[in-house]
Amino acid sequence: MTITYATLLSEITTPDGRDIFDPATGELVGKAPFRSVEVLDAAVARAKAAQPSWAARTDEERQSLLVRAADAIDAATEPLAELLSREQGKPLNGPNARFEVGACANWLRATAATDLPGRTLIDDGETHAEIHYRPLGVVGAIGPWNWPMMISIWQIAPSLRMGNTVVVKPSEYTPLSVLALAHVLGTVLPDDVVNVVAGEGDLGARLSSHPDIAKLMFTGSTRTGQAIIKSSAETVKRLTLELGGNDAGIVLADVDPKAIAQDLFWGAFINTGQTCAALKRLYVHADVYEDVCRELVEVAKTTPMGRGLDEDNVLGPLQNKAQFDIVAGLVAEAKSSGATILTGGTPEADAPGYFYPTTLVSDIDNSNPLVTQEQFGPALPIVRFETVDEAVDMANGIDVGLGASVWSADLDTARTVAARIQAGTVWINSHGGVHPMIPFGGVKKSGYGLEFGIEGLAAVSAPQVING
Known part of the structure; x- marks a missing residue:
């Protein structure tokens, strides 16, 4: 099925939603369905229910579905890029909207092609120990407004590859882009494997404290990252935080x-x-x-x-x-x-x-x-x-x-x-380039945890040592 800009927008907007305006013109882009904490809780429950069957698939099946999802994004490049340009403001050309949509597809393929196999740690005749990487469960993802589609894929792709399901809370400034991305992914992926719930900051706070969220990935300000650290403490949630730069x-x-x-x-x-x-x-x-x-x-x-x-x-x-x-x-x-x-x-x-x-x-x-x-x-x-x-x-x-x-x-x-x-x-002699096989993360108050490559897959997994 061919996805046009008009059909894409009709799938993700609602008549009683929040007005989203074009930052270049002030024109209305669409009405985003802003949801309550109760709706978020229901999405987490659906993701939790869907996770065992997703994890039970073979790694090869998950790889194949990620590649098919990349193909679906490629087929919808123009409507996705137009929506991204209208909502976020970035131009179609240069390292901007079409570039970002293309990066989503490329990252899915690279994540599908990256292996994180278990390995033998020691086998000396007396001791045999192996390490394996298991799914965590449900991964929560809170994304920013500057690269809303690409950074969402950075969070979604490794999580899915390792057998987790995902609940995404996009920025309230750019919810339509992420809802559109999820709609395209949903034409390939099983139901409830990727869930996007748009809304205010209270949704992010709920994700960071939710007992059924095993891991939270966040890209945004240092101040918000510090709040996430505090609110995640009671559930001892794993965190990947990519915070402020300069x-x-x-x-x-x-x-x-x-x-x-x-x-x-x-x-x-x-x-x-x-x-x-x-x-x-x-x-x-x-x-x-x-x-x-x-x-x-x-x-x-x-x-x-x-x-x-x-x-x-x-x-x-x-x-x-x-x-x-x-x-x-x-x-x-x-x-x-x-x-x-x-x-x-x-x-x-x-x-x-x-x-x-x-x-x-x-x-x-x-x-x-x-x-x-x-x-x-x-x-x-x-x-x-x-x-x-x-x-x-x-x-x-x-x-x-x-x-x-x-x-x-x-x-x-x-x-x-x-x-x-x-x-x-x-x-x-360059600045800012990222590569799906090169780990990326900050030091000091720029956060902790690594994304991309083998290290990124490990970060959304539970390492298990089998000794004996």
Whole structure:
């Protein structure tokens, strides 16, 4: 059956639902069915009832169904991408809506192809011990509004592969995208294996304390993650938490500024800066500082921003007014402190949508709030440094550590600097790229637990040692 945008929307909306508006235009996208805690409890009960038969399938059967689910997403790429663009704001092209939908399919296939076999730990003639990985039961997943479909798949795919069922609570800002994704998955997967319940924050609080949720996966703010840790304590729930970022990039003196400018730009401004592991504070050696600033301005000025359904645009609006206000406030504070606005910094008055212009800020102190706080939007502070020790100290000087990057013509030097940075991932001459076989997770207040690859499968499993 061919899925169109209109039929997809009719399947997931309800006349008495919550109005969801396009952040680029203010137009109504659809009415999302916001549900109560009682409805969530019923979904958990259905997932719990469905889990034994799902776990009883062979691993090969689950792999095959994940691949078929990926095929179903591919077949519905255009309506899914259009809905995502309208609801989240991101453009169709560039590393945005079509990219995100494609990543969902690719992640399902990669998860299906990844093996986590049991193995013999010791067999010395006296002792024989093996480790195996069993399903946990029902996995709860709470997703964000910046990459709503892709991050949901990051939570769903490994959970299903290991024999768990899933209950997803999407962000109240982007529920339609995740409901649509679940609808497409449901054309292939058995009933109640994936359940999506949209609603307010009380649903997330219930998931984190629910006695029948064995594991909770959350991507979002550090503050919410801390609340989840507290509310999950009584049930001793396993947690994977990918929390706030504020990633640093360090540009050494030996770079070619023009050669790295595009990659630097997209490391910072992918999804219009609304990415946990985006480059959010850039430290540049004094010898190349002016040249790097100049080249970044040139890229910014030639990168079109506008409504996502316009095929020419690759940058979009902020997803919601609260985030717009955060970015605008931080840039205004930087201006008042005497920092230089190289480009951007002044949104168009009375324009529709939450568009904040691509903004580059130089001559800014490392203690400025635009540097120390995660702006999560299209504004990049660029800080000058004189020595590598100074740059590393500034990069490590805050309480989060999701990702970071080092930029240098000398890979050995870059790797040496990278090893000194307190972050879960440090990229060399790029920033923010993820791979389904490379573990991803943060340190410090950026959370704990790993996603992706073998480690990600283990994280949604109960290890069992058989000794004897």
